[in-house]
Amino acid sequence: MRLSRRDVLKLSAVLPFWGTAQAAAANRLTISSRILEVKGKPAKVFGIVGPDGKPGLNLVYGEDFDVELFNGLGEPSAIHWHGLTPPTLMDGVPKLSGAALKAGETRPYRFANKRVGTHWMHSHLSLQEQQLLAAPLIVHETTKPVFDEQEHVVMLHDFTFRDPSEILAELRNGGGGHAAHMKMDGMKMDGMAMGGDVSFDALLANDRTLDDPEVLAVEKGGALRLRLINAAAASNLWVDLGELKGLVIAVDGNAVKPISVSRFPLAIAQRADVRITLPTQAGAWPILFQSEGAALRGGLVLRVGEGEVAKLSDQGEPGEAIGLEFEAALRVAYEFKKDKVSQRENVKLTGGDEGYQWSFNNKPMMHDVLFRVKQGRRVELTMRNKTSMAHPMHLHGHYFQVTSIDGKAFEGALRDTILIPAGAKVSVEFDADNPGTWAFHCHHLYHMNSGMMAAMAYI
Numbered sequence: 001m002r003l004s005r006r007d008v009l010k011l012s013a014v015l016p017f018w019g020t021a022q023a024a025a026a027n028r029l030t031i032s033s034r035i036l037e038v039k040g041k042p043a044k045v046f047g048i049v050g051p052d053g054k055p056g057l058n059l060v061y062g063e064d065f066d067v068e069l070f071n072g073l074g075e076p077s078a079i080h081w082h083g084l085t086p087p088t089l090m091d092g093v094p095k096l097s098g099a100a101l102k103a104g105e106t107r108p109y110r111f112a113n114k115r116v117g118t119h120w121m122h123s124h125l126s127l128q129e130q131q132l133l134a135a136p137l138i139v140h141e142t143t144k145p146v147f148d149e150q151e152h153v154v155m156l157h158d159f160t161f162r163d164p165s166e167i168l169a170e171l172r173n174g175g176g177g178h179a180a181h182m183k184m185d186g187m188k189m190d191g192m193a194m195g196g197d198v199s200f201d202a203l204l205a206n207d208r209t210l211d212d213p214e215v216l217a218v219e220k221g222g223a224l225r226l227r228l229i230n231a232a233a234a235s236n237l238w239v240d241l242g243e244l245k246g247l248v249i250a251v252d253g254n255a256v257k258p259i260s261v262s263r264f265p266l267a268i269a270q271r272a273d274v275r276i277t278l279p280t281q282a283g284a285w286p287i288l289f290q291s292e293g294a295a296l297r298g299g300l301v302l303r304v305g306e307g308e309v310a311k312l313s314d315q316g317e318p319g320e321a322i323g324l325e326f327e328a329a330l331r332v333a334y335e336f337k338k339d340k341v342s343q344r345e346n347v348k349l350t351g352g353d354e355g356y357q358w359s360f361n362n363k364p365m366m367h368d369v370l371f372r373v374k375q376g377r378r379v380e381l382t383m384r385n386k387t388s389m390a391h392p393m394h395l396h397g398h399y400f401q402v403t404s405i406d407g408k409a410f411e412g413a414l415r416d417t418i419l420i421p422a423g424a425k426v427s428v429e430f431d432a433d434n435p436g437t438w439a440f441h442c443h444h445l446y447h448m449n450s451g452m453m454a455a456m457a458y459i
């Protein structure tokens with residue numbers, strides 16, 4: 001006999017040995033710390049372990065999001081389900097969606113999940129994300145793959161041996177990479193240092209550095225779907241497929257018209273699904289992730305048969321500044337029916353000069369309401385970047401369509417995170433269909449913790 005959850009609830013009320021009146025959640029996730037060896041040195045980092053003992057969670061479309069989250073750290077934490085559109089109280093942002101989880105606390109998260117695709121989960125508290133407090137969150141379209149293809153998730157992190165609070169303090173005191181960036185900007189060195197203002201010790205792909213990379217065995221002539229997640233705290237990346245070609249079939253979990261690529265950008269917090277058809281001869285093909293504006297790179301190796309894996313350096317040519325050319329080439333996968341825009345909002349991305357103070361419309365924000373929307377409206381949000389750095393902007397609880405870049409309208413991708421390069425103007429549209437108060441912020445961790453953390457409320 002198969003019991004529904006309601007049956008179990010009823011039964012548990014009459015069967016005292018079940019111990020609790022609540023049905024057990026389908027999935028238990030544990031926030032824990034672990035020791036990771038990076039470049040021969042041990043480092044204490046965090047992680048989120050799923051029901052199968054592996055990082056994160058796999059769901060199938062149609063299945064409820066049903067999680068019991070246990071905080072196994074000796075400090076508070078809060079986990080946001082990046083890419084899902086839960087009710088506001090399940091969104092995992094302290095101050096906006098309830099309190100953080102205390103050390104040792106267990107909390108249920110239950111809601112009807114309406115999203116499919118490559119997503120992730122990460123801490124939304126203090127600087128924990130820099131300490132690798134993140135994991136994949138994959139919602140498969142179907143129980144069995146529709147295509148005959150191998151699937152592999154690649155989680156990317158920028159890693160530092162330093163205490164992130166020290167890095168933030170240094171940035172605020174006018175030091176670190178940011179100082180160099182500001183200086184170069186003053187000297188009008190175009191195209192330089194548009195990206196990273198924090199320097200890192202390693203760029204990890206599934207916790208491995210490029211000098212000791214993950215080697216993925218793939219079939220001769222087979223099809224591979226890479227689910228790439230840029231979980232870096234402060235590094236926009238270039239994905240380089242080298243000699244291989246791939247089709248980007250989804251961004252931020254949402255299908256796009258397949259677009260052929262060998263190199264494309266993946267901003268902080270964004271995801272991309274890339275379908276690669278492998279060569280028919282034995283060999284080894286590195287997939288590289290190059291930091292924007294820095295030499296540091298990471299990667300993994302696809303290996304067919306007995307292909308020899310060459311030694312790779314984790315230093316490459318510094319990645320050029322990421323623009324919006326790739327974004328402008330993306331198209332929503334299907335005829336997208338939408339209402340006429342009934343509300344327009346304009347947000348200027350500002351600050352970053354004195355004392356690393358970032359802001360929206362010249363006001364530093366930490367959970368402050370930046371704008372309000374009315375339920376049922378189609379909202380156009382236009383972001384203008386008045387700063388000298390790029391900002392990956394993320395709106396919680398909704399997904400949006402990219403509809404205009406620098407004044408040029410198009411039917412772009414559906415996303416939850418969009419990179420706004422320095423000087424750029426980008427419009428997105430979304431339906432105000434999920435009442436609550438939602439985080440709207442820059443996903444660069446140090447910008448977010450220095451004034452670029454606002455909220456969108458409902459009227």
Ligand SMILES: [Cu+2]
Nearest residue numbers: 391442444447
């Ligand atoms: Cu930013």
